[in-house]
Amino acid sequence: GKNISEHLPDDAQLFRLGGDEFAVIVTQVELEPLQHTINTIHLALESAFCIENYDLLVGASIGLSHFPILANEIGLLLQQADIAMYSSKKLATLYTIYDLTLENNAAEKMNISASLKRAIEQQEFELWYQPIINLRNNRLYGVEALIRWPRPDGSYTPPSVFIHIAEQTTLINQITDWVMQQVAKDVEHFESLGLSLCIHLNLSAKDLQDPNLVNKSISLVKGNHSSQKIMFEITESAMMTNVEQAKGAMAQITAAGGTFSIDDFGTGFSSLELLRDLPVTQIKIDGSFINSIHHSDADLAIVKSVIFLSKHLKCNVVAEGVERSATATLLASLGCDLAQGYYYSKPIPISSFANYIQEQQSVSAVANQNSF
Numbered sequence: 001g002k003n004i005s006e007h008l009p010d011d012a013q014l015f016r017l018g019g020d021e022f023a024v025i026v027t028q029v030e031l032e033p034l035q036h037t038i039n040t041i042h043l044a045l046e047s048a049f050c051i052e053n054y055d056l057l058v059g060a061s062i063g064l065s066h067f068p069i070l071a072n073e074i075g076l077l078l079q080q081a082d083i084a085m086y087s088s089k090k091l092a093t094l095y096t097i098y099d100l101t102l103e104n105n106a107a108e109k110m111n112i113s114a115s116l117k118r119a120i121e122q123q124e125f126e127l128w129y130q131p132i133i134n135l136r137n138n139r140l141y142g143v144e145a146l147i148r149w150p151r152p153d154g155s156y157t158p159p160s161v162f163i164h165i166a167e168q169t170t171l172i173n174q175i176t177d178w179v180m181q182q183v184a185k186d187v188e189h190f191e192s193l194g195l196s197l198c199i200h201l202n203l204s205a206k207d208l209q210d211p212n213l214v215n216k217s218i219s220l221v222k223g224n225h226s227s228q229k230i231m232f233e234i235t236e237s238a239m240m241t242n243v244e245q246a247k248g249a250m251a252q253i254t255a256a257g258g259t260f261s262i263d264d265f266g267t268g269f270s271s272l273e274l275l276r277d278l279p280v281t282q283i284k285i286d287g288s289f290i291n292s293i294h295h296s297d298a299d300l301a302i303v304k305s306v307i308f309l310s311k312h313l314k315c316n317v318v319a320e321g322v323e324r325s326a327t328a329t330l331l332a333s334l335g336c337d338l339a340q341g342y343y344y345s346k347p348i349p350i351s352s353f354a355n356y357i358q359e360q361q362s363v364s365a366v367a368n369q370n371s372f
C-alpha cells in the first residue's frame with residue numbers, strides 16, 4: 001500500500017489519532033479543491049492493499065469540520081469531525097461536513113455509550129441462549145449465547161442498537177469479558193442439567209485485536225472441566241481486519257481446545273482463502289439466504305453450494321434463521337448438519353432451559369410413541 005500522505009496537498013498535515021482513525025489538516029477552504037483531496041484519499045485507499053497474498057478492501061469514512069467557522073478550538077473541531085465521520089460511515093457517502101443537525105444522532109450515541117459504561121460497571125446484562133439443533137436426529141447439539149440488555153420497564157435494548165456502538169470503543173472488549181465470565185458460570189448450569197453441548201459465543205473484530213483475547217479464551221476453554229465444548233463465532237470481516245493476527249490468535253486458541261465458526265457466511269467476502277487458511281471447523285449460513293430457499297432458485301443454489309463446500313472442507317454447516325418446518329425438512333434433505341431459528345426456539349434465559357429440555361423430551365416421547 002502507498003502512503004496516504006503522498007496523495008495529499010503539500011501543505012496538508014496528517015495525524016494518527018489512534019487505531020484506524022486519522023486526522024488531516026488542510027488549508028483549502030474552497031469546496032472544489034477540497035473535493036479533489038477527498039477523492040484522492042478514497043482512490044488511494046481503494047487501490048487495494050495486498051498483504052501476504054490477501055487483497056484487503058480498505059475504505060475511508062471522512063468527516064469535515066471548519067476552523068474557525070464551525071469551531072475555534074482543536075478539541076471541538078475533532079469532535080465535530082468525528083460526528084460528521086460517523087454520519088458519513090452510516091450513509092456511505094464520500095464525506096460529510098459537520099452541521100448541528102448531526103448532533104441529535106451523536107447525542108443519542110453518546111447517551112448509549114454512557115449508559116453502556118454504567119451497564120458494564122453494574123453488570124446489567126443478561127446472557128440468553130438459543131438452541132442449535134442437529135438435523136440428523138433433531139436433538140439439541142448446542143446453544144448460541146446472545147447478550148440481552150434489560151431496560152427498567154422490562155423490555156430490552158436490542159444488541160443491534162448497542163453492539164456496534166460498543167465496537168467503536170474498547171467497551172466491546174469489556175462486554176466480551178463479561179460474556180466469557182458468564183459462559184464460564186453457565187457451563188456448570190448446563191452440566192447440572194445433564195446436557196453435553198457445544199456452547200457458542202460471539203467475538204467482534206476488536207476482540208481479535210485485543211492482546212489479552214488469547215489468554216482469556218484459553219482460560220475459558222481450559223478452565224472448563226465439564227463435557228461442554230466452547231466454540232467462538234467470528235464474521236469474515238472481523239477476521240479480515242488483520243488476517244495475520246487473527247490467524248495467530250485462532251491457532252493458539254485452537255491448540256487449547258477451542259473451535260471457530262464463521263458467522264453470517266455469504267454476507268461478507270465469502271473468501272475461500274480465509275476458509276483455506278484459518279482454523280475454522282464450522283460455517284453458519286446467514287439467515288437472509290435460508291427462509292427464501294422455497295421460492296428463490298438463487299438462494300437455494302447458494303445454500304446447496306455452501307453445504308457442498310463445507311462438506312469438502314470438512315467443516316460442519318449451520319443454517320441460521322430457520323423459521324418454518326418445511327425449511328428444516330428441506331435443509332435436512334440437502335445434507336445441512338445443524339439448524340437454528342425461531343422454528344425451534346427463540347433465545348431464552350438460562351433459567352428457562354430446564355423447562356425447554358422437559359418440553360423437548362415430552363415432544364420426542366410422543367413422536368416415539370407415534371412411530372410404534
Ligand code: C2E
Nearest residue numbers: 146147159160163179202203204321322323340341342343
Ligand atoms: P448473530 O450472531 O447473527 O445472532 C443471530 C441473531 O438472529 C440473534 O439476534 C437471534 O435472536 C436472531 N435470530 C435467531 N433465530 C432467528 C429467526 O428464526 N429469525 C430471525 N428473524 N432472527 C433470528 P440478536 O440476539 O438480536 O443479536 C443480533 C446480533 O448482535 C448478533 O447476530 C450478533 O452479531 C450481535 N450479538 C449478540 N450478542 C452478542 C455478544 O454477546 N457479543 C457480540 N460481540 N455480539 C453479539
Ligand code: CA
Nearest residue numbers: 144202233263
Ligand atoms: Ca452469531
Ligand code: CA
Nearest residue numbers: 263264284320
Ligand atoms: Ca449470524
